[in-house]
Amino acid sequence: MFHWLEKNPFAFAVVVIVTIAFAGLVEIVPHFAQQARPVIGTTPYTTLELAGRHVYIKNSCNACHSQLIRPFKSETDRYGHYSLSGEYAYDRPFLWGSKRTGPDLMRVGNYRTTDWHENHMKDPASVVPGSIMPAYTWMFTNEADIDTAYAEQVTVADFFGVPYNEPIPMKDGSTKIIKMGSDVAEARAMALAEAKLIAQDMKDQDVKDAVANGKIPEIVAIIAYMNGLH
Amino acid sequence: MSIAELQSYGYIVALVFLSVALYAYIYHLYVQRKDSDGHDYEDYSNMALKDDITDTPVSEKSKKK
Amino acid sequence: MEDRPLEYDYSVTRLFLIFAIFLGITGMLVGVLLAWQMAYPGVNTFLGEGLAEYTNFSRLRPLHTNAIIYGFVLSSVWASWYYVGQRVLKVSMAESKTLMILGKVHFWLYFGAAFVIVVSLLAGVTTSKEYSEFEWPLDLGITVIWLLWGCGIAGLIAIRREKTLYISIWYYIATFLAVAMLHLFNNLEIPTYFASGGVGAWYHSVSMYAGTNDALVQWWFGHNAVAFVLTTPIIAMIYYFLPKESGQAIYSYKLSLLSFWGLMFVYLWAGGHHLLYSTVPDWVQTMGSVFSVILILPSWGSAINMLLTMKGEWQQVAASPLIKFMILGSTFYMFSTLEGPIQAIKSVNAIAHFTDWIVGHVHDGALGWVGFMVIAAIYHMAPRLFKREIYSKSLMATQFWIQTLGIVLYFTSMWIAGITQGMMWRAHDQFGNLAYSFIDTVTVLHPYYTIRAVGGTLYLIGFIMFAYNIYKTTTARPVEESELQNASPMGA
Numbered sequence: 111m112f113h114w115l116e117k118n119p120f121a122f123a124v125v126v127i128v129t130i131a132f133a134g135l136v137e138i139v140p141h142f143a144q145q146a147r148p149v150i151g152t153t154p155y156t157t158l159e160l161a162g163r164h165v166y167i168k169n170s171c172n173a174c175h176s177q178l179i180r181p182f183k184s185e186t187d188r189y190g191h192y193s194l195s196g197e198y199a200y201d202r203p204f205l206w207g208s209k210r211t212g213p214d215l216m217r218v219g220n221y222r223t224t225d226w227h228e229n230h231m232k233d234p235a236s237v238v239p240g241s242i243m244p245a246y247t248w249m250f251t252n253e254a255d256i257d258t259a260y261a262e263q264v265t266v267a268d269f270f271g272v273p274y275n276e277p278i279p280m281k282d283g284s285t286k287i288i289k290m291g292s293d294v295a296e297a298r299a300m301a302l303a304e305a306k307l308i309a310q311d312m313k314d315q316d317v318k319d320a321v322a323n324g325k326i327p328e329i330v331a332i333i334a335y336m337n338g339l340h
Numbered sequence: 341m342s343i344a345e346l347q348s349y350g351y352i353v354a355l356v357f358l359s360v361a362l363y364a365y366i367y368h369l370y371v372q373r374k375d376s377d378g379h380d381y382e383d384y385s386n387m388a389l390k391d392d393i394t395d396t397p398v399s400e401k402s403k404k405k
Numbered sequence: 406m407e408d409r410p411l412e413y414d415y416s417v418t419r420l421f422l423i424f425a426i427f428l429g430i431t432g433m434l435v436g437v438l439l440a441w442q443m444a445y446p447g448v449n450t451f452l453g454e455g456l457a458e459y460t461n462f463s464r465l466r467p468l469h470t471n472a473i474i475y476g477f478v479l480s481s482v483w484a485s486w487y488y489v490g491q492r493v494l495k496v497s498m499a500e501s502k503t504l505m506i507l508g509k510v511h512f513w514l515y516f517g518a519a520f521v522i523v524v525s526l527l528a529g530v531t532t533s534k535e536y537s538e539f540e541w542p543l544d545l546g547i548t549v550i551w552l553l554w555g556c557g558i559a560g561l562i563a564i565r566r567e568k569t570l571y572i573s574i575w576y577y578i579a580t581f582l583a584v585a586m587l588h589l590f591n592n593l594e595i596p597t598y599f600a601s602g603g604v605g606a607w608y609h610s611v612s613m614y615a616g617t618n619d620a621l622v623q624w625w626f627g628h629n630a631v632a633f634v635l636t637t638p639i640i641a642m643i644y645y646f647l648p649k650e651s652g653q654a655i656y657s658y659k660l661s662l663l664s665f666w667g668l669m670f671v672y673l674w675a676g677g678h679h680l681l682y683s684t685v686p687d688w689v690q691t692m693g694s695v696f697s698v699i700l701i702l703p704s705w706g707s708a709i710n711m712l713l714t715m716k717g718e719w720q721q722v723a724a725s726p727l728i729k730f731m732i733l734g735s736t737f738y739m740f741s742t743l744e745g746p747i748q749a750i751k752s753v754n755a756i757a758h759f760t761d762w763i764v765g766h767v768h769d770g771a772l773g774w775v776g777f778m779v780i781a782a783i784y785h786m787a788p789r790l791f792k793r794e795i796y797s798k799s800l801m802a803t804q805f806w807i808q809t810l811g812i813v814l815y816f817t818s819m820w821i822a823g824i825t826q827g828m829m830w831r832a833h834d835q836f837g838n839l840a841y842s843f844i845d846t847v848t849v850l851h852p853y854y855t856i857r858a859v860g861g862t863l864y865l866i867g868f869i870m871f872a873y874n875i876y877k878t879t880t881a882r883p884v885e886e887s888e889l890q891n892a893s894p895m896g897a
Contacts, residue, residue, distance in 0.1 A: 126575075130579070181682060193683070197616075203623070261597040370659075381658045387493050388572075397568065
């Protein structure tokens with residue numbers, strides 16, 4: 111039966127590809143018929159938050175922190191409501207992670223503050239004694255890449271219809287609009303305005319000065335991102 | 341008939357078909373010593389053992405071109 | 406045509422083999438560094454505060470995984486392909502100029518890409534998708550390199566003398582096809598620079614899939630990239646090297662047919678086991694779990710076939726450290742293909758997921774099965790590539806025992822660490838409150854992290870001994886062609 115295939119490499123290759131593609135066809139393709147539908151209250155990222163998300167990715171935070179709360183009492187007690195599929199509708203890429211060397215961050219914005227993050231990123235063990243997380247001091251000096259974040263916003267709005275500048279229904283029945291700049295200059299200005307609000311709650315004088323001078327250090331962006339995780 | 345119902349029937353049919361195919365294949369291999377070219381299956385192991393470039397191939401590729 | 410007798414041409418094999426050893430040392434060194442960083446966080450700044458950004462755990466972690474999987478392992482797989490492929494098809498690469506050129510371009514492009522990847526990962530240019538961290542320009546480059554290999558396979562098969570494809574060739578073909586498919590679909594992404602009309606970083610891209618769909622595609626890829634880089638080509642290697650080195654025919658050619666088609670059909674379904682209790686549909690999770698358990702059958706089919714190949718010849722295992730590597734490798738394969746399905750059972754996964762047990766599982770496979778099999782393959786090829794005996798048998802035996810000890814320390818400590826952590830996360834006191842804060846579950850792991858780091862260090866020491874042994878082999882006593890028939894010649 112099958113020995114014929116081993117003598118006919120082309121037929122062999124075709125049969126192998128059919129056999130291995132089968133699972134993908136059955137398991138994955140059906141899901142693409144349905145677009146990811148956001149749950150009520152899920153909003154796309156602002157320019158600054160998205161730049162912060164890029165800082166998160168750049169430093170592989172997802173190597174040690176998950177963003178996926180499983181439906182167990184121990185997890186909902188610790189991290190909050192379990193994850194819903196629609197909450198990830200604007201996550202490209204997804205950042206579920208595969209290892210919890212540190213705690214889950216899915217809803218970290220609910221229980222940590224700007225101030226806490228600032229101290230923690232500078233010296234984790236001073237905030238959480240015994241922590242094995244390294245310090246991320248370079249985030250206080252490196253500048254966040256606002257332009258790339260804006261480019262990504264434009265891309266997802268164009269290609270995937272992410273609703274920027276449109277009213278989005280919230281849980282309490284109101285609506286909210288997440289604005290996106292009409293050009294790079296406006297996007298930068300909007301990000302800076304948001305960064306100033308964050309910098310107000312920070313203590314690091316160099317960061318405050320940088321923001322006052324129109325620069326946005328990575329730390330400000332990543333704090334904006336983490337504060338937005340609910 | 342709903343999609344879910346179709347899926348379930350499809351699942352059962354696929355399951356039965358694949359199980360039958362698998363066991364038939366195992367049985368086929370078990371009873372058959374030689375393949376249709378008359379080679380004992382186990383002779384093919386010699387492709388690894390006698391693999392110098394001067395060794396005779398187990399099943400020579402017909403010389404055309 | 407020259408008038409000297411036709412010989413197999415190993416020039417491409419040699420390049421890949423040397424680069425594999427170099428990448429192996431690099432990847433393992435980074436791994437050992439990461440292990441010590443988890444035990445002693447001070448190691449994160451071992452080159453000083455100024456360079457902390459580049460010596461920090463989170464930047465180095467993707468470098469470790471990629472250097473091992475796509476560096477060390479893939480380079481060894483290609484070294485073995487350019488060796489085994491010629492031999493079982495009974496055709497020399499020297500017979501076709503095109504194939505020689507393809508092979509060399511394949512190597513040098515790969516060599517160049519490896520350096521670009523190291524630099525880009527250190528700079529933090531990543532898509533965050535595990536084992537697929539590269540941004541779109543590198544994805545394109547990888548596609549080209551992969552296709553070059555594919556052309557090499559097709560070309561060699563086209564001019565073969567042996568009509569029937571040997572078992573190893575099936576697995577190489579499957580590796581090529583599956584990884585090509587997975588790579589293409591997982592890396593569908595839109596470069597933002599072009600989509601937005603020239604704003605921001607040119608290399609940045611955004612995934613075509615969002616959230617749960619992205620996760621589904623990523624773990625369909627993630628699970629199977631592991632399968633088709635760390636499993637199928639390694640099976641290809643053992644199906645050739647074990648019979649050849651021991652002089653024993655494969656125990657059952659029929660069983661190998663059955664395991665091959667079984668593995669092809671079942672493997673791709675199992676990706677869902679990375680997403681248990683997540684937001685992907687329940688039926689995908691169940692499929693992932695069930696197929697993971699079914700996967701034991703074809704995996705054990707291959708492993709048992711290997712062990713039974715030694716039937717009646719077990720004295721060789723005692724006598725030859727080279728055979729020891731392969732037999733222990735097969736044993737570790739059986740072990741990790743049993744452990745994996747156990748972890749894929751939903752109730753076990755509830756405890757095991759996100760813990761160090763998973764890390765332990767990956768490493769039994771990577772260190773025990775893949776590492777040992779690659780080492781054995783290189784030891785077998787080296788005397789034939791350089792026409793010299795292996796420099797030292799006793800060094801090889803010492804290496805074997807040091808590395809085995811390293812693996813045992815590694816997986817035992819990670820089992821304990823993973824289960825401890827999983828149980829502590831879910832523990833409640835009598836009032837129904839969480840019994841431990843998160844940091845309690847971190848500090849408790851310190852001894853296990855230290856043991857793991859020691860285990861990893863031992864494995865690295867063994868690997869450096871291996872590199873030294875291979876290096877000295879290039880200047881060892883020359884041997885006759887006839888001595889190379891089966892068992893590899895070894896010096897004291």
